Amino acid sequence: AAGVIQSPRHLIKEKRETATLKCYPIPRHDTVYWYQQGPGQDPQFLISFYEKMQSDKGSIPDRFSAQQFSDYHSELNMSSLELGDSALYFCASSLKSFHSTYEQYFGPGTRLTVT
Amino acid sequence: QKEVEQNSGPLSVPEGAIASLNCTYSDRGSQSFFWYRQYSGKSPELIMFIYSNGDKEDGRFTAQLNKASQYVSLLIRDSQPSDSATYLCAVGDFQKLVFGTGTRLLVSP
Numbered sequence A: 001a002a003g004v005i006q007s008p009r010h011l012i013k014e015k016r017e018t019a020t021l022k023c024y025p026i027p028r029h030d031t032v033y034w035y036q037q038g039p040g041q042d043p044q045f046l047i048s049f050y051e052k053m054q055s056d057k058g059s060i061p062d063r064f065s066a067q068q069f070s071d072y073h074s075e076l077n078m079s080s081l082e083l084g085d086s087a088l089y090f091c092a093s094s095l096k097s098f099h100s101t102y103e104q105y106f107g108p109g110t111r112l113t114v115t
Numbered sequence B: 001q002k003e004v005e006q007n008s009g010p011l012s013v014p015e016g017a018i019a020s021l022n023c024t025y026s027d028r029g030s031q032s033f034f035w036y037r038q039y040s041g042k043s044p045e046l047i048m049f050i051y052s053n054g055d056k057e058d059g060r061f062t063a064q065l066n067k068a069s070q071y072v073s074l075l076i077r078d079s080q081p082s083d084s085a086t087y088l089c090a091v092g093d094f095q096k097l098v099f100g101t102g103t104r105l106l107v108s109p
Helices: none
Strands: A005-007 A009-013 A018-026 A031-037 A045-049 A051-057 A064-068 A074-078 A087-094 A110-114 B012-014 B021-027 B030-039 B044-052 B054-058 B062-066 B070-075 B085-092 B097-099 B103-108
Touching: A005 A110, A009 A018, A031 B044, A045 A074, A045 B097, A051 B070, A064 B012, A074 A087, A074 B097, A087 B097, A110 B097, B021 B085, B021 B103, B030 B062, B044 B054, B044 B070, B062 B097, B070 B085
Parallel strands: A009 A110, B012 B103
Antiparallel strands: A005 A018, A018 A074, A031 A045, A031 A087, A045 A051, A064 A074, A087 A110, B021 B070, B030 B044, B030 B085, B054 B062, B062 B070, B085 B097, B085 B103
16 A cells, blocks of 8 residues: 655755755545654654645744645755754654544654754 | 653563553543554554544554543554564544653563
């Protein structure tokens, strides 16, 4: 079965640079979530989109922004990168419409290293 | 106090034994409960979800939910060395998931 696709898988940036992470949800899924997982930590919710509208917001820095496009893929834009932004960034998707289910399936993640 | 609490472990069990993982949560309004397995450096893999009080079985896995006690557990029967991983309990409110810090499970051959 098709899974969530994330790109790139690895990204190295310098401080104060910008980065764009992409997420392609499971086909027919309408909701996308972004999570950040630091070393030895649990995933922390950043932001979510349902039907291309922001649906919830967590601990996302103001330097970060995200959107969901008409084809349901999502992009997380990160500016003025800091060393502390180094982490695994996961995208997850779910299908909310019709079924009202809440299972979230995670992509393989993007490992961001800020030097 | 963290919203979702788990014992960090490690929980060590011999191959073939039952592994019991526990999780408590603080938000009584929580509606959905999940168990994810995560290998080091990999993404969380959904293995069980439960929405109603009681037990839910899927193969070697059984999830148990007690909303009155704000408690959810995962039983793994016939544990295998390949089950060695970190198990994350996650609690949802129809939107985001709040994760516990995870319990590391070690299954010895």
